[in-house]
Amino acid sequence: MTDTIRPTRTTASRYGGRPTMKDVAARAGVGLKTVSRVVNGEEGVSPDTGRRVQEAITALGFRRNDSARVLRKGRTASVGLVLEDLADPFYAPLSRAVEEVARLHGALLINGSSTEDPAREQELVLALCARRVDGLVIVPAGDDHRYLAPEIAAGVATVFVDRAPGLIESDVVLTDGFAGAREGTAHLIAHGHRRIGFVGDQPHIQTASERLRGYRAAMADAGLPVHEPWITLGPTDPARVTAETWRLLAGPEPVTALFTGNNRVTVTAVRVLAASGRRVALVAFDDFELADLLSPAVTVVAQAPAQLGRTAAELLFRRLEGTEQATQRLTLPTRLLPRGSGELPPQD
């Protein structure tokens, strides 16, 4: 008995019973292609036939299988976004902005968090390529993106955001972290500070090292020496940052001001400053909610994460629409928002 194997079926059975166009066609008594025409709103179907087909569609609960459509058409109407951590208050609005632009172009967003791990970044990106996303927006974790070369050659539009790609040519949208950090640090110097601590992220992260460069540049501009112990770089986990911040505040010649390199570092540093009871000035890179309500309110060098995401997504879709110009590198400025903490005078 083999008659139960591969029976020709007219009733839906796979996908737990998902009807196909064939099923709809059978029910409406029309041809397959006619159903396709109705589903896609193509012309050339009489109103009467159209109505019969529509009825069959609702009766069966038919939904077009986009996988098959993609296979046939070659476009998926979806873009991928890979970033460090979707829940990070800096990246969440960025992601949201990309989603919004994608929606305007009728595309869905698939995203993944790399957790700052280059291997995972690559894994995610390639998984997205396997799904044939039309384009990719990437906040890179690694610094070697040669693995993307075949994909880009195959036509996957790619835009990097917040950090530049490594060993590969591509569109990039960045924030000017160097200028921002320089301005923020200069602000502290202008308020009389000479011993300024820098609490940053891991040095191999581009944005982190750019900001450090800005700090050094501002100090150099003012002719101030930088004592290396004033600088602490590394993972942003609260334990490390707490310990290091305390260290900067201790000793015979403690820092009188802090420049914090990103929002995660900032919240931890703020906690330490509050606990220490010292009036240490603070300028933070990256704005955060309620910064204005702390006492003192926190002076920040604000980035525009949503604008970053929007710009990148728009660039991506411009590429998808066929722009063939050379790859671009856009840089968005930061904005210094004085709120109080950055204007505290030095206290020795």
Add this chain to the structure above:
Amino acid sequence: MTDTIRPTRTTASRYGGRPTMKDVAARAGVGLKTVSRVVNGEEGVSPDTGRRVQEAITALGFRRNDSARVLRKGRTASVGLVLEDLADPFYAPLSRAVEEVARLHGALLINGSSTEDPAREQELVLALCARRVDGLVIVPAGDDHRYLAPEIAAGVATVFVDRAPGLIESDVVLTDGFAGAREGTAHLIAHGHRRIGFVGDQPHIQTASERLRGYRAAMADAGLPVHEPWITLGPTDPARVTAETWRLLAGPEPVTALFTGNNRVTVTAVRVLAASGRRVALVAFDDFELADLLSPAVTVVAQAPAQLGRTAAELLFRRLEGTEQATQRLTLPTRLLPRGSGELPPQD
């Protein structure tokens, strides 16, 4: 001349030049199926052949087309998440948790923000169904989900989170907003407050009305009257919440304490309280970053958004693995975190 039409091709040409298994097979001098076997790590390929195929794969930069695979296999290894706003500090960790669980199950996450618009929720959900996601996690915006019936019947696993679905049976994971709001309000009453304001979200949102119910229950428990002007419900935009909060603080018998219904409302209310200079007690539903650093630190009824997401995702994958038990309704408890603002005594 029609010989340029539909030429049989051995070299890749579509997708901007993406090689297929056929191309790999040709280059390696083997059959199509053998390439498939190698790509999927199936056994039954001699080491020598396997090596030749691997070389061809890397030489051509081949990447399996998952769309075609999905079409053939019926499973996409992707799940959809629809929520209100990805960038909301409450939903971001929820989303992240779902992503994490999905990753453990080898699935990707596709998400969309409904912006609290039922039509957009439906549009997104159906788009995800058309892509044949294996399952859906939904934070509903609407209150009628009958449109999902055919999808669920067709085998799309569905779990609702944070709010229950309408007119449909499904798994749900909720936070006990009623109990949480009741406890928070009771906390204020225990500290001597009699006139307590409630600043909430739009009343048609389940979580909002549940929390209001909890507030009323606590007042009733204590035998206290509720004056309706103490209650304000509506959109959470800062303008409205600011105006309404000022209103609650005005008049001959102003409230001496506030209960705020969600994190967006809370930050606005905190701003107003700070600006007013009044010592009004505050208990907020939903924890938020830096709540402990404000002065006074904000007492909150904390939810566990990540746990909510994780629980929902785990339930989803249990379904996908074939659990056939009746639909479940899980409720997670809240936790009252006294920090100062909720323990202020009444000041008239």
Add this chain to the structure above:
DNA sequence: ACCACTGCTGACAACGTTGTCCAGTTACGA
């Protein structure tokens, strides 16, 4: 020498959709 068996390999169909092309029907002017 033959057979049974095992281990590799490839031909072929099918997944559900869309593009191409052709056939049938109707309407209209010559």
Add this chain to the structure above:
DNA sequence: TCGTAACTGGACAACGTTGTCAGCAGTGGT
């Protein structure tokens, strides 16, 4: 009345992959 154009509908192939099955060599036992 016929020819022709306009319109409607359907048969068929193709997209790139995987499941089924059959064939082919090599091996070992009789």
